Amino acid sequence: MKTLDWNTLFGERARRIQASTIRELLKLTQRPGVLSFAGGLPAPELFPKEEAAAKAAEILRQKGEVALQYGPTEGYFPLRAWVAEWLGVSPEEVLITTGSQQALDLLGKVFLDEGSPVLLEAPSYMGAIQAFRAYGPRFLTVPAGEEGPDLKALEEALNQEYPRFLYLIPSFQNPSGGLMPLEARRRLLEMAMERGLVVVEDDAYRELYFGESRLPSLFELAREAGYPGVIYLSSFSKVLAPGLRVAFVVARPEVILKFTQAKQGVDLHTPVLNQILVHELVKEGFPERLDRIRTTYKAKAQAMLEALDREMPKEVAYTRPKGGMFVWMTLPEGLSAEALFRQALEENVAFVPGGPFFANGGGENTLRLSYATMDRERIQEGIRRLGKAVKGLLATA
Amino acid sequence: MKTLDWNTLFGERARRIQASTIRELLKLTQRPGVLSFAGGLPAPELFPKEEAAAKAAEILRQKGEVALQYGPTEGYFPLRAWVAEWLGVSPEEVLITTGSQQALDLLGKVFLDEGSPVLLEAPSYMGAIQAFRAYGPRFLTVPAGEEGPDLKALEEALNQEYPRFLYLIPSFQNPSGGLMPLEARRRLLEMAMERGLVVVEDDAYRELYFGESRLPSLFELAREAGYPGVIYLSSFSKVLAPGLRVAFVVARPEVILKFTQAKQGVDLHTPVLNQILVHELVKEGFPERLDRIRTTYKAKAQAMLEALDREMPKEVAYTRPKGGMFVWMTLPEGLSAEALFRQALEENVAFVPGGPFFANGGGENTLRLSYATMDRERIQEGIRRLGKAVKGLLATA
Known part of the structure; x- marks a missing residue:
């Protein structure tokens, strides 16, 4: 019998x-x-929770044959139509x-060939880098900060290359928290219109x-x-619940058609129960829900910033988010966020080192802090511990 | 402003x-x-329905923070562990x-490079052909019938080529309904063990x-x-509900690890609510549920076979399924199942023409009949109509 070496059996x-290094680190946390x-x-x-419990039971009782059957x-x-009305587009433009x-x-699958140039912010969302990387593109990056991508660097990059698309998170970027101003x-x-550049906006x-x-x-x-060249992504993960896995793409019908064909081969369709449940949860009271969410995150961000202002030595820079879930921190040049991570774990506090958010490397002295899951007291205590770790690192540097 | 031609913007x-031609045809039905x-x-x-309604409500009320949050x-x-116990493997072998x-x-993503040979039955499951095709492999096929793949043809193919994997549905094949005997x-x-061939068993x-x-x-x-070279796929779609989209892969931990890394980039994780719901639904009374399902499908298959025996002219051949959901029909050589499809639609009855189930073409005179969704009366009436269409086609041939 031949023995099997899976590494040679797998494809290129x-x-x-x-595995993302972050996921390995996260296990320690x-x-x-x-x-x-x-x-x-x-x-x-x-x-x-309560609302979803009541709605899910009602859906399964009243239209279980639809919720539990294969779907389009x-x-x-009705969910496509709801999204369409919310965004002022037509249902044929929603997947x-x-x-x-x-x-x-799907973006990678439809747009990227081996070696295709694709343009990202540095830093950018790690899950996007991971998804695109499987298709073997050539990553181009432009630096991005509190006000989004550096437009000069972007123009220079676009004068040299025509990427398959530019992937951006203009509002409350993950990981940097940056917000691109209107101008x-x-x-x-x-710039995109002049060049016929496809822009993917992750919102x-x-x-x-x-x-x-x-x-x-x-x-x-x-x-x-x-201009038809912007493909828009958004999700119910941050405004309802991520565990339902319901999100959407909005684009021209010819793009939606190609994505739909690609999706057929990928999972046939998104679970029907989850889609009906999301529709039931958003069709009433959604604006009030959004207000509550905004108020909650704003208070948490405030708590973190107060603690950072109190605990962090002046050598450390951090953003002041205008929305979203993240503060982005920059250590003095030459210091390593991974070294800080190990030191912080000894203080029983954790964060994500920034390196993996840079598609082409760099950012070793950066890190991401999320204030979303903790209450005010724990945020303040956590930042106190982090401050101690930072001071320890600075003292030994 | 540059105009955009999406067909040139998309990748190779x-x-x-x-779009599968079948899905286009299905719209007509x-x-x-x-x-x-x-x-x-x-x-x-x-x-x-009722059970799922009660369980879903309970899950969301009692552990909504888990069911609605991101998951591993x-x-x-607990679902991985349940599947592991059911199949006699360890949870690390279940994704x-x-x-x-x-x-x-994921199979395509992990195993197939552009031009990689991959071996399938002809006919085989269309969704598999569609998923693999996106990765640009070279399809090799061996004929398959009521007793599964032709083993002589299979041996000849394997003597000439070493495919990345052999994809098989040994039990109640889709579309042919075939069942490979134990021998x-x-x-x-x-044959697989001699060659170190990876076999993907879709069950x-x-x-x-x-x-x-x-x-x-x-x-x-x-x-x-x-022998560690068999990768096993199965699903809760046929034994609980397909709309939940919960299935599983069983393989060696090193294969599961690579698939898990690939899945991270594809959808992060399967919806948590759906997984907990499936676990709650299977952990009690599952054997009795399976008995009911078997009895129901067996009666439906019987109803279809009785009707076929009564209505079909002798020139037409069809399988007598020993399980599953399908009867596979073969028209006399030279007749077209697509032509029959059009004729059948005029009689208000529909089926799937077999052609698209053949990765390398052929099978134009074959078709698939599912007896799963109709009751006895409608099955019999449908077959009566189909018999009329078949006789019409034979008369004009």
Whole structure:
């Protein structure tokens, strides 16, 4: 009998698919007693448990034959129609996906060939880097900060290359928390329109603004300008519950059609029960729910910033988020966030080192803090511990 | 502003991803009044509506923070452990997937490079062909019938090529309904072991046998023989409800690890609520549920066979399924199942033409009939109509 060496049996692509180092680190943070700012999880106290329980039972009793049966790949029509009305598009422009992560995989599948250039912010969402990487593209990056991507660097990159698409999170970026100002959005869109550049706008955090209102999305600005090249992703993960895995893509019908064909081969369709449940949960009282979520996160962000202002030495820089779930911290050049991670774990506090958010490396002195899952007291205690670890690292540096 | 031609913006792969012709045909069968044997849908009267309603409400009330939160990529541990115990493996050998379709996509992603040979039965499951095709493999096929793949043809193929894997549905094959006898299973396994061939066993219909018991799976036989090269797929779609999209892969831990890494990039994890719900539904009374399902499908198959025996002219051949959901029909050489499809639609009856189940073409005179969703009366009336269409086609041929 021949022995099997799986590493030689797998294809080339399998070598590119690796466990994210972060996920390995995160396992260490599950220890009891650790206050973790590491996860990107939404606040569980905001989940609509009771409402979902009542609605799920009603759905299964009253239309179990639909909720439990195979469904259309495009999604449950009433949910598509609801999203369409919410965003001012038509249902043919909406595809329901099994989380936004699936939309990222479909983007790779449909747009990226081996070696295709694809343009990202540095840092950018790790799950996007991971999804795209499986398709073997060539990553181009532009630096991004509190006001989004560096537009000069972006223009230079676009003058040299024509990427298959530009992937951006303009509002409350993961991991940096950055928010592109309106003027930057307009300028970026101009550049895209001049070049016929496809822009993928990931707007998972769209509703989590702390100010008076939301900035218009690139997608909305592009619609006004008559430009069809923006593909829009968003999700119910941050405004209802991520465990349901219900998200959506909005784009021109010809793009939706190709994504739908790709999705057929990937999971046939998103679970029907979950889609009906989301529809039942959003069709009434959604604005009030969003208000509660915004108020909650704003208070948590405030608690973290107060603690950071009190506990952090002046050598350390951090963002002041205008929305979303994250504070992005930068240690003095030359210091390692992974070294800090180990030191912090000894203080029973955890975060995510920033390195893996950079598609082409770098960012070793950066880290991401999430304030979403903890209450005010634990946030303050966690930052006190982190401050101690930071001071310890600085003292030995 | 540059105009956008999406077909040039998409990658090479997008050209391979096409709508299945069947799905286009199926749309025609949704017309009111049409009796459709076309879909591969399970019988909705077997869905555990009331039980699922009660359990879902309880889960969301009692552990909503878990059911609605992000979960581990490998799956909800108690469900993995339940599957492991059911199949006599360890939980580390089980990955929960978002339907078996996702497992097929992951297989392609992990094993197939552009041009890799992959061996399938002809006919085989269309969803597998579709999932693999996106990765650009070279399909090799061996003819398969009521007793599974032609082992002589299989041996010849394996003497010439070493495919990345052999994909098989040994029990109640979709679409042919075929069942590989025990002796053939043993012989196939010997061939695989001699060559170190990876065998993917898709056992979605494992519990739908009409006889006294189930034949041992290739996976079980391989375990007995100490051969690690069988990857086993199955699902709760046919024994609980497909709309929940909960299925699983069983394989060596090193394979599960690579699939888990690939799944991270694809949808992060299968919806947690759905996994807990499946676990709650199977952990009690599952054997009795399976008995009910078997009895129901057996009676439906019987009803279809009686009608076929009565209505079909002798020129037409069809299988007598020993389990599963399908009868496979072969028209006289030279007749077209697509032509019959059009004629049948005029009689308000539908089925799936067999052509798309053949990865490399052929099978134009074959078709698949599902008896799963209709009751006895409608099955008989549908077959009466189909008989009329067949006789019409034969008369004009």
